[in-house]
Amino acid sequence: xHRSRIGVVLIDHPRDRFESSAAFxxxxxxxxxxxxxxxxxxxxxxxxGGGIMLELQRTGEGTPARVHLDIETDDVDxxxxxxxxxxxxxxxxxxxxxxxxxxxxLVFCVVPVQTGRDFDAHATTWN
Amino acid sequence: xHRSRIGVVLIDHPRDRFESSAAFxxxxxxxxxxxxxxxxxxxxxxxxGGGIMLELQRTGEGTPARVHLDIETDDVDxxxxxxxxxxxxxxxxxxxxxxxxxxxxLVFCVVPVQTGRDFDAHATTWN
Numbered sequence: 414x415h416r417s418r419i420g421v422v423l424i425d426h427p428r429d430r431f432e433s434s435a436a437f438x439x440x441x442x443x444x445x446x447x448x449x450x451x452x453x454x455x456x457x458x459x460x461x462g463g464g465i466m467l468e469l470q471r472t473g474e475g476t477p478a479r480v481h482l483d484i485e486t487d488d489v490d491x492x493x494x495x496x497x498x499x500x501x502x503x504x505x506x507x508x509x510x511x512x513x514x515x516x517x518x519l520v521f522c523v524v525p526v527q528t529g530r531d532f533d534a535h536a537t538t539w540n
Numbered sequence: 541x542h543r544s545r546i547g548v549v550l551i552d553h554p555r556d557r558f559e560s561s562a563a564f565x566x567x568x569x570x571x572x573x574x575x576x577x578x579x580x581x582x583x584x585x586x587x588x589g590g591g592i593m594l595e596l597q598r599t600g601e602g603t604p605a606r607v608h609l610d611i612e613t614d615d616v617d618x619x620x621x622x623x624x625x626x627x628x629x630x631x632x633x634x635x636x637x638x639x640x641x642x643x644x645x646l647v648f649c650v651v652p653v654q655t656g657r658d659f660d661a662h663a664t665t666w667n
Contacts, residue, residue, distance in 0.1 A: 419588050426644040433627060434644035440626035443664045461546050462662055463589010478646040480607040499567035500560060517553040517561035519605040535589055537570045
C-alpha cells in the first residue's frame with residue numbers, strides 16, 4: 414500500500430530565458446521568488462491550491478519552454494510500477510526520482526514526498 | 541479591482557494520441573473521466589488541490605503533447621492588461637478568453653471563472 418498525488422507544477426525555461434520568465438510568473442502570481450541555494454536550479458513561488466508547489470526550473474539550452482507535473486509519493490518504486498502498468502514509460506531512473514513519459518510522449522516525474530502535511534491531507538492511497 | 545488565480549491545469553494531446561493518454565491519466569489519478577458533450581474537446585478528471593480543475597484536451601495534429609495552465613479571472617480584459625504589463629504577449633484574443641505567451645514563449649490562457657466557490661476562496665485580488 415502506498416500513496417501519491419500531483420504535488421508540484423513546474424514551469425521550465427532554458428537558462429537564457431529564465432530570468433524574464435521567472436520575473437513574469439512572480440508578478441502573475443503576486444508571489445515572491447525563493448531561490449534554492451547560490452546556484453539554484455529551482456525558484457519557488459507560493460503554492461497553489463491544496464499546497465501544490467509551483468516551481469520555476471532552469472533547464473538546458475535545448476529544452477523548450479514547458480510545464481511539467483511531478484507526482485509525489487511515499488514509495489517511488491511502487492508508484493513507478495503502478496504508472497508503468499497504466500501505460501507510462503520510464504525515461505530515466507535516478508536514485509531518488511524518475512522521469513517518465515505518458516503514452517502520448519508527455520514528460521512527467523515521480524518524486525519523493527515534497528509537501529509534507531498537504532501530501533498527507535490530499536494523497537490517494539493505492540492498494 | 542479584479543481577481544485571478546491559476547484555476548485549470550490542462551494536459552493536451554493530439555487526437556490520435558488522446559485516448560491512450562487520457563486512459564493513462566485517469567488511472568494515474570484514480571479518477572473517472574467526464575466528457576463534455578458528444579464530440580468533446582475536453583475530458584475532466586477530478587480536481588486537484590484547492591478545486592483546481594484537471595482537464596484533458598484533444599488538440600490538433602500539429603500540437604505536441606504538453607501541459608498548459610489557465611488563469612481564471614472575473615475580468616478577462618483587466619487580467620490580460622495586467623499580464624501584458626508584466627511581460628506577456630497576446631497570441632489570440634477570442635470573445636471569451638485569450639491565448640498568451642510568457643516572455644520565454646510558454647503558452648497559457650486567460651479564461652473566465654471556471655471553479656466558482658473555489659475561485660472565491662483562493663483567488664488573488666489586484667488593485
